[in-house]
Amino acid sequence: MRRLAAAIRAIGFATYKEWAAFRSHMAASLLVGPVLFLVQVFIWQAMYEGKETLNGLTYPQMLAYFGVATLIHYISFDFADWNLQMLVRSGKFVTFALRPLPHWLFALAQKIGHRSLALGIEVLPVMALFILAFGVNMKPAAPGWAVISILLSFLMNFFVNYCVGLTAFWLVRAEGVRRVFLLIKDVSAGVFLPLSFFPDVLQKLLFFLPFQFITYLPTRVYIGSYELTGIQLTLGQAVGLQAAAVTVAGAATIALYGAALRRFTGVGV
Template sequence: MFEKIKHRFRVMRAVAFVTYKEWSAYRTHSMVSIFVGPVYFLVQYYIWSAVYSGESSINGMSLSQMLSYFCATMLINYLTMDFADWNLQMLIRTGKFITFSLRPMNHMFYALSQKAGHRVLGLLFEFIPCFMIFFFIFHIDVLPTNLLYAILSIAMAFMMNFFIHYSIGMVAFWMVQSSSIRNFFSLCEGIFSGSLIPLVFFPKSLQMASFFLPFQYTTFLPAMVYTGSYTLADITLPIPQVLLLQLIAVIIAGVVCRVLYAVSLKHFTGVGA
């Protein structure tokens, strides 16, 4: 068992390294975030400064907490961003997915390894530079309240994002071209993940629904863990319980993704091969 895990780790490391080398040739693409991130933050700063005009707190969040929240969501996104749905759809549509039936690893594990290498690039060329800009230029407190909790939550958000996006990508096994589904999903993700606006600003019914949707576990929840407190639908939970809740959600998403993968393979017809 230990040797099997060790072997899979070596395989993942090799694929991640190759992916890192491949994408590092286009590292200027990632470095665009050094400019986009701060500009996006400035937009949020002026919007929320106007919203908080004359108010010390709205829905339990002060202006400084709101700014820290948006900095945290941007930084977390640099570490968890996923492209598995687009990549899987392309492989299925062109028929290139058939090559993975000849390889000694399934595509899901390969895609996860690719993401690991790609996000190492994001760490070096997106996360660290933007962290420095937010901390030293904008003087925003972007240090996690508890580093260990933040790392655990971001790691689970990394996996949750992958499971969600890979599951959406598998729609292509039935539809071949799943762009419309992916676009609809992106809209729901932007709204219900908390990346556009904190979920505490939603009606209470939608806040309650967020506990049963996968989206908050990719952005809102890890951002709350990062900043040190979690409240949703008037429910305040200590961070250890929040991490347990996130772990349960990730396990469920992983099981669903694995079952969908097994079922989806039976529908692959090699279109375009």
């Protein structure tokens, strides 16, 4: 375990140094996130005209929702699906198939290093901007639960995206599948609209899908309350449900990775 931890730390640190040389690329998101948030401000100002709450959320809570959702997006951002598909399509994945460390673990270590750099370049500056420029309350209701939930969101987004990337072992070109799936994922995760605003039938479906654990649930935990399809959970219960979902997603990723390797070996033979 010590050797494994040392390998993950080394890969993460190498990725951190690599991306630090191109940090201007990452800093471009300092403009994108706030601009999108400003659009949300205009939309919800009009929606709350003459109203105190919408679906149980006040206007300050709604701004906090999108502010926190933006920060979670920065923290959990992942490109494992694109990277894996490029490796498979170019044939470079063979170098990873021969290594003792499974590629999914290598990719997770890369993400840890990449997102560690993002904390200082993206997350903290944007968080300060939301607080100072827009007056958004970014204080978590329960800091401990919020941190755990965001870390679980980090893992869930990785597992979901990596599974999408694994489709490259079965499809000649998986880019179309990737684009459609990522759009469905963002909609179903609550990136564009809180899931509690969806029709009840859709809410029941989304409750059992993994996507809410990427954005909606950790955002609601950060704010201090969780409710979906009429089900209200305490913060501890919500994080426990999220942890169970992440465990299932991790097991599914490892199983699918094993099946992909068997197919890859079969094609090679």
